[in-house]
Amino acid sequence: MSHTIKHRAKLLARVRRLKGQIEAIxxxxxxxxxxxxxxNQVASVxxxxxxxxxxxxxxxxxxxxVDPELEADAARAGATRELIDAVRTYLK
Known part of the structure; x- marks a missing residue:
């Protein structure tokens, strides 16, 4: 099962909030x-x-x-966590 299907309700809720923010603009x-x-509204969107x-x-x-929580190779799990952190930092 794809992660977008697994988390569909949560993702759709975020998209609907975005839609509301755009409509407010x-x-x-x-x-x-x-x-x-x-x-300020545009920055929020x-x-x-x-x-x-x-x-x-x-x-x-x-x-x-790789799911770092399930990866047996500690180096690979650590590198994956670093990648996830970098993505989150970059997209802030």
């Missing part, structure tokens, strides 16, 4: 909200999108490459 623009407010991407990549690594 649209409403703000229609209401001629101050640009600072709109920029960017952060939420990056968080979703990081989660998907981490799940992909764990499901299709």
């Amino acid at each position: 649209e409403r703000s623009l229609e209401a001629e909200a101050p640009c600072g407010d709109v920029l 960017r952060g939420a999108t990056a968080g979703l991407m990081a989660e998907l990549i981490e799940d992909h690594i764990r499901e299709h490459v």
Whole structure:
């Protein structure tokens, strides 16, 4: 079973929150909200999108490459954890 299927409910909830954030930006623009407010909303969407991407990549690594919690080779498990940490850091 694919990780996107296994975690479908959680992923869809995140996407629906993103959709709500995007719709809030649209409403703000229609209401001629101050640009600072709109920029803050856009930054929030960017952060939420990056968080979703990081989660998907981490799940992909764990499901299709190596799950460090199940890997018997300590060096390989450690390298996988480092990769996951690097992805999360990069996408912050």
